[in-house]
Amino acid sequence: MKIFNKTEEAFVGITIMTVTFFLFINIILRFFFSAGISWTEEFIRYAIIWITFIGASICFRRGIHVGIDVLIDSLPGKSKKTLSMIINLLAIVFMIFLIKYGLDLVLFSKGTGQLSPALQVPMFWVYLAIPIGALLSLIHLFIQTFEMIRNFRTN
Amino acid sequence: MIVALIALIFIFLLSSVPIYISLGLAAFLSVIFFSDIQPMLLIQRLFAGLDQFALMALPLFILAANIMDGGGLSERILRFARALVGHLSGGVAMTTQVSSMFFGALSGSGPATVIAIGKIMYPELLRGGYSKSFSSGLLASAGAVSLIIPPSITLIIYGSVTGVSVGSLFIAGIGAGIIFGLSSIIYIYLYAKKYNIARDKKASKKELWETTRKAGWALLIPVIILGGIYTGMFTPTEAAGVSAIYALFISFFVYREMTIKKFYKICVESGITTAQVLVLVAAAQILGWLLTRGQVPQMIATFIAENISTPFMFLLLFNILLLVLGMFIEGVAAIIVVAPLVYGAAIALGIDPVHLGIIMIANLAIGMYTPPFGLNIFVTQTITKINMKEMFPGLVAFLGFNLLGLLIITYVPDVSLFLLKILE
Amino acid sequence: ACGGGTKDNDDGNKETADTDASNNGDSVVIRLSHNQPLESPEHVGAAKFKEVIEEKSDGKVSVEIFPASQLGSLREQIEGTQLGEINITMQPTAFVTPFVDDVKVIDLPYLWPADTEKTYEVLDSEAGQAVLDTLEKGGFKGLGFWPGGFKLFTTGKKEIHAPEDFKGLDIRVMSSPLLEDQYKLWGANPTMIEYAEVYNSLQQGVVDGQENPLQTIYLNNYHEVQDNIIESYHGIMSYLFMANKDWFEGLPADVQELIYEAEEEGKKAARESLAETEDDYRQQIIDSGVNYYELTDEEIEKFREVSVPFHEEAYGESEQVEILKQIKEKIEEVTK
Ligand code: NA
Numbered sequence: 016m017k018i019f020n021k022t023e024e025a026f027v028g029i030t031i032m033t034v035t036f037f038l039f040i041n042i043i044l045r046f047f048f049s050a051g052i053s054w055t056e057e058f059i060r061y062a063i064i065w066i067t068f069i070g071a072s073i074c075f076r077r078g079i080h081v082g083i084d085v086l087i088d089s090l091p092g093k094s095k096k097t098l099s100m101i102i103n104l105l106a107i108v109f110m111i112f113l114i115k116y117g118l119d120l121v122l123f124s125k126g127t128g129q130l131s132p133a134l135q136v137p138m139f140w141v142y143l144a145i146p147i148g149a150l151l152s153l154i155h156l157f158i159q160t161f162e163m164i165r166n167f168r169t170n
Numbered sequence: 171m172i173v174a175l176i177a178l179i180f181i182f183l184l185s186s187v188p189i190y191i192s193l194g195l196a197a198f199l200s201v202i203f204f205s206d207i208q209p210m211l212l213i214q215r216l217f218a219g220l221d222q223f224a225l226m227a228l229p230l231f232i233l234a235a236n237i238m239d240g241g242g243l244s245e246r247i248l249r250f251a252r253a254l255v256g257h258l259s260g261g262v263a264m265t266t267q268v269s270s271m272f273f274g275a276l277s278g279s280g281p282a283t284v285i286a287i288g289k290i291m292y293p294e295l296l297r298g299g300y301s302k303s304f305s306s307g308l309l310a311s312a313g314a315v316s317l318i319i320p321p322s323i324t325l326i327i328y329g330s331v332t333g334v335s336v337g338s339l340f341i342a343g344i345g346a347g348i349i350f351g352l353s354s355i356i357y358i359y360l361y362a363k364k365y366n367i368a369r370d371k372k373a374s375k376k377e378l379w380e381t382t383r384k385a386g387w388a389l390l391i392p393v394i395i396l397g398g399i400y401t402g403m404f405t406p407t408e409a410a411g412v413s414a415i416y417a418l419f420i421s422f423f424v425y426r427e428m429t430i431k432k433f434y435k436i437c438v439e440s441g442i443t444t445a446q447v448l449v450l451v452a453a454a455q456i457l458g459w460l461l462t463r464g465q466v467p468q469m470i471a472t473f474i475a476e477n478i479s480t481p482f483m484f485l486l487l488f489n490i491l492l493l494v495l496g497m498f499i500e501g502v503a504a505i506i507v508v509a510p511l512v513y514g515a516a517i518a519l520g521i522d523p524v525h526l527g528i529i530m531i532a533n534l535a536i537g538m539y540t541p542p543f544g545l546n547i548f549v550t551q552t553i554t555k556i557n558m559k560e561m562f563p564g565l566v567a568f569l570g571f572n573l574l575g576l577l578i579i580t581y582v583p584d585v586s587l588f589l590l591k592i593l594e
Numbered sequence: 595a596c597g598g599g600t601k602d603n604d605d606g607n608k609e610t611a612d613t614d615a616s617n618n619g620d621s622v623v624i625r626l627s628h629n630q631p632l633e634s635p636e637h638v639g640a641a642k643f644k645e646v647i648e649e650k651s652d653g654k655v656s657v658e659i660f661p662a663s664q665l666g667s668l669r670e671q672i673e674g675t676q677l678g679e680i681n682i683t684m685q686p687t688a689f690v691t692p693f694v695d696d697v698k699v700i701d702l703p704y705l706w707p708a709d710t711e712k713t714y715e716v717l718d719s720e721a722g723q724a725v726l727d728t729l730e731k732g733g734f735k736g737l738g739f740w741p742g743g744f745k746l747f748t749t750g751k752k753e754i755h756a757p758e759d760f761k762g763l764d765i766r767v768m769s770s771p772l773l774e775d776q777y778k779l780w781g782a783n784p785t786m787i788e789y790a791e792v793y794n795s796l797q798q799g800v801v802d803g804q805e806n807p808l809q810t811i812y813l814n815n816y817h818e819v820q821d822n823i824i825e826s827y828h829g830i831m832s833y834l835f836m837a838n839k840d841w842f843e844g845l846p847a848d849v850q851e852l853i854y855e856a857e858e859e860g861k862k863a864a865r866e867s868l869a870e871t872e873d874d875y876r877q878q879i880i881d882s883g884v885n886y887y888e889l890t891d892e893e894i895e896k897f898r899e900v901s902v903p904f905h906e907e908a909y910g911e912s913e914q915v916e917i918l919k920q921i922k923e924k925i926e927e928v929t930k
């Protein structure tokens with residue numbers, strides 16, 4: 016599990032490094048050699064989309080997705096735990112939707128053979144970020160929920 | 171379907187379900203059970219929310235800000251800023267406000283501004299004796315000003331939808347942006363007076379020189395960004411990348427406060443913050459699309475266009491409509507929907523097309539931090555880590571003063587138009 | 595793997611047609627999307643399309659128009675049409691190319707005669723129909739070529755009279771490998787910049803020039819930030835008016851007939867409106883004091899010489915050769 020977490024983090028960190036690097040190279044190329052890499056912009060946009068959905072999974076693990084926490088902050092111990100569990104279950108349902116329909120879109124896009132305008136890579140590679148990110152999130156959510164149930168019993 | 175959607179969102183949000191899940195799950199449930207829309211399309215919209223040029227600068231500014239933070243640049247800039255204005259009433263908060271306006275002119279993105287300024291200034295505001303609530307309100311509202319101050323992607327979109335001169339819109343945005351900023355500065359001043367926020371001792375010439383010298387390398391960042399953009403060396407996104415690389419270089423080789431390990435960690439944390447913010451943008455796109463598809467904004471706008479006959483009433487209702495829309499829909503999306511629908515009616519009532527654009531964007535800017543919803547609020551929370559209840563008073567106070575600013579912008583067209591008239 | 599993918603595609607589309615409530619019973623609602631504002635010739639044409647359909651069907655068939663990219667970016671609208679969410683869309687060929695490569699023939703530089711009417715004649719002929727038919731590969735039914743006008747060059751300091759004048763200039767292009775190659779051919783450095791960023795990039799000198807039809811130049815005020823506006827006749831902006839194929843084929847024959855008819859009339863209205871607005875925009879741009887000129891026939895010839903060999907190179911796959919030949923023959927016929 017530790018390796019799993021580290022890999023997620025490495026992906027996000029290294030991708031953002033790569034984005035910055037490409038952007039910089041492109042400026043150098045254009046400024047000093049009057050030539051640029053035309054697909055840089057598209058690459059950055061799609062890299063950011065991958066960062067977002069893989070990063071969202073890390074946010075689930077750390078429990079840092081932003082919400083309006085007025086209610087949960089004001090509840091007493093036991094009901095607070097119940098609400099947390101319900102929230103986790105709702106997140107699980109959402110992730111299942113993202114995986115199911117995300118894969119549908121990936122397969123549809125694979126079937127139509129659409130290419131990305133600049134990079135000329137099949138679009139389904141970009142769409143894949145959504146179901147894969149959701150699958151990783153789902154794993155974290157399952158682990159968390161099991162721990163909650165265990166704690167719930169022992170207390 | 172729309173009714174189910176809105177109801178579910180409210181139930182989820184009030185039950186402390188994270189916003190990403192509230193919006194996303196509500197959309198899926200209402201689409202699956204109450205419509206014949208293919209759920210696959212929601213995935214396309216989720217993707218579309220992020221597949222935007224305007225968002226590219228955001229992760230890079232987050233990274234730049236984190237490097238400045240971890241590499242000792244921010245600290246030196248702050249010491250300099252404090253030495254400069256800390257002795258004034260509300261000095262630290264004013265520094266935040268002014269630098270947000272300055273930065274907003276560069277990034278053109280509300281959330282990017284909140285992150286870049288907030289990361290540096292928030293701890294400093296707390297240390298300076300300002301409350302968490304006040305500081306959060308300050309960050310969220312100051313970041314919104316970036317929509318109005320040129321270069322503004324939102325203004326360009328308005329120009330391209332309506333055919334109004336983008337050059338004119340940019341010039342008009344300067345006056346309106348200053349009025350907005352001033353309304354906040356007045357509140358900062360009053361707040362600092364009332365709570366007797368400690369003022370620094372006026373720095374001696376020698377101290378001022380010392381802090382300037384030490385901060386010199388860091389202070390070059392805005393110069394590089396501004397200079398680079400205005401001389402055409404690079405785009406705003408590239409400016410964000412350059413500032414990250416520059417900050418990295420300085421912190422490695424000049425200040426020597428950066429290590430490879432630290433840098434890696436900063437990259438990871440920047441990626442995670444990016445995700446935390448961008449999932450909200452993506453989910454907001456789903457919601458905006460469902461409302462547009464259900465013709466909801468169109469119906470509201472058409473109603474206003476058909477039932478209002480005086481400019482005064484029109485502007486008043488227009489303000490209310492946009493404020494409400496701004497709560498739910500991100501600025502660019504709202505303009506694309508509303509501008510073509512009300513444009514004709516507004517011009518018929520004798521409202522200046524440039525002025526109309528400025529009013530729209532000023533409203534949407536305020537909508538970005540009007541509780542309970544607003545992108546800037548949630549982005550601010552990623553920095554300040556306080557909940558909505560705590561944040562509320564601060565937001566409302568700034569909202570009040572900015573609404574006064576909005577009234578001036580709305581009913582005194584010359585605030586926006588005088589620079590244009592001078593130039594003609 | 596490819597076969598499996600295609601099957602999924604078919605299933606997806608069938609599902610769309612079946613579950614679309616608008617297709618059941620007597621009444622049909624057509625969702626039509628495009629990118630242009632309400633006053634544009636494109637919208638005038640779309641409105642005409644709606645009017646004709648609704649009138650002739652006695653309201654049985656109605657059209658909901660979503661203008662100004664309300665339903666998403668250009669790429670997303672095309673994908674939305676594939677998915678069956680949008681029934682009909684009107685999109686520039688350059689944006690359809692990533693979905694169906696064959697349509698890029700429309701964007702070849704110096705292929706078309708420097709004459710609007712003659713260009714329409716070719717597009718509306720069998721040769722044009724051959725291009726529309728290729729859209730079936732992407733799951734679309736191509737109905738017609740809607741007008742966007744000839745593209746013009748706009749530049750900063752440098753006047754353009756021959757291909758070599760482009761040497762070393764940074765020119766903004768849409769995200770399209772073909773347009774990129776076109777400028778490389780002339781010696782320029784093509785740079786892809788997002789539409790919303792073009793004005794700023796021209797103003798700040800990030801790029802030295804760009805290409806677009808008069809309408810786009812005028813409405814975005816590019817002439818405010820450029821020194822030269824050049825009628826170059828180097829290429830046309832053409833919109834593909836296209837439907838989701840399975841949806842279209844599932845319609846009753848009389849409704850299909852109605853769509854063909856309304857498309858004809860809508861297209862005609864759009865072309866007329868474009869001609870009017872172009873005259874108006876041209877005058878306004880000239881009055882703004884910018885340097886406005888047309889390339890002479892000799893200058894156009896110079897460009898054509900350099901560009902023609904590129905046609906086969908860029909559009910050389912088996913079927914494409916045949917389509918290109920057909921178009922060139924038709925051009926020869928109408929320009930005789
Ligand atoms: Na701005």
Ligand code: NA
Binds near residue numbers: 498536538540541544
């Ligand atoms: Na709001």
